[in-house]
Amino acid sequence: MLKIGNFTFESRLLLGTGKYPNFDVQKEAVEVSGAEILTFTVRRMNIFEPSQPNFLEKLNLEKYSLLPNTAGAKTAKEAVRHAKLAKASGLCDMVKVEVIGCDKTLLPDPVETLKATEELLKEGFTVLPYTSDDVVLARKLEELGAHAIMPGASPIGSGQGIINPLNLSFIIEQSHVPVIVDAGIGSPADAALAMELGADGVLLNTAVSAAENPVKMAEAMKLGIEAGRLGFEAGRIPKKRFATASSPMEGMSIG
Numbered sequence: 066m067l068k069i070g071n072f073t074f075e076s077r078l079l080l081g082t083g084k085y086p087n088f089d090v091q092k093e094a095v096e097v098s099g100a101e102i103l104t105f106t107v108r109r110m111n112i113f114e115p116s117q118p119n120f121l122e123k124l125n126l127e128k129y130s131l132l133p134n135t136a137g138a139k140t141a142k143e144a145v146r147h148a149k150l151a152k153a154s155g156l157c158d159m160v161k162v163e164v165i166g167c168d169k170t171l172l173p174d175p176v177e178t179l180k181a182t183e184e185l186l187k188e189g190f191t192v193l194p195y196t197s198d199d200v201v202l203a204r205k206l207e208e209l210g211a212h213a214i215m216p217g218a219s220p221i222g223s224g225q226g227i228i229n230p231l232n233l234s235f236i237i238e239q240s241h242v243p244v245i246v247d248a249g250i251g252s253p254a255d256a257a258l259a260m261e262l263g264a265d266g267v268l269l270n271t272a273v274s275a276a277e278n279p280v281k282m283a284e285a286m287k288l289g290i291e292a293g294r295l296g297f298e299a300g301r302i303p304k305k306r307f308a309t310a311s312s313p314m315e316g317m318s319i320g
């Protein structure tokens with residue numbers, strides 16, 4: 066079970082809804098993924114204008130929890146405005162804070178992320194901030210009251226996988242709220258590794274939506290996350306420098 070604030074979920078995969086080849090593929094990929102939380106960018110939605118194209122139109126939104134994200138915001142003020150717009154449209158109470166501080170890397174602005182998180186918590190939102198894999202920043206976000214911490218594996222859309230597993234594991238070890246690895250996941254192996262490190266969930270978009278076959282990749286990500294979680298719960302063997310025979314030698318009659 067993944068518990069974020071007052072919400073609980075079976076699936077540990079959070080899926081983005083953008084950049085699919087078409088809405089039918091998006092729908093099928095979302096269904097096959099088993100994801101219960103879908104994220105979308107508030108800025109791209111015509112949330113108050115039903116006559117305008119709606120890129121969630123094929124999805125049965127009753128089945129999902131929506132996680133609006135503030136992508137496109139460059140300041141805390143903008144992020145707070147996007148979150149309030151999403152809330153006013155009645156879509157949800159959760160929000161993914163995403164305040165970008167660098168156009169080239171799309172890495173988050175730590176100062177504005179902290180400010181936006183603080184403000185939205187005061188407003189009563191369930192807040193999931195997207196952050197870099199900075200261990201101290203992750204702790205400060207948790208101290209503010211963030212309901213989950215979302216450190217990036219690598220830059221958004223890069224598909225580079227987990228660049229700094231050590232930092233991620235420090236964040237996971239210190240956190241008392243769910244840690245959801247967000248952004249940069251490229252393959253099911255990356256998602257499985259995040260889960261094996263002890264992450265509570267993975268948020269991804271491009272790896273599925275831009276795959277040659279998004280529907281198959283959605284299923285692969287689901288299975289990767291499930292396998293990684295199971296492996297984490299099972300407890301992996303420690304890594305050793307030298308070999309240890311796999312078959313016990315004691316009691317062997319042939320010398």
Ligand SMILES: CC(=O)[C@@H](O)[C@H](O)COP(=O)(O)O
Pocket residue numbers: 081082083104134136163220221222223224247248249250268269270271272
């Ligand atoms: C959809 C969304 O929230 C993205 O900003 C997110 O960070 C996913 O990144 P990837 O596309 O790299 O999976």
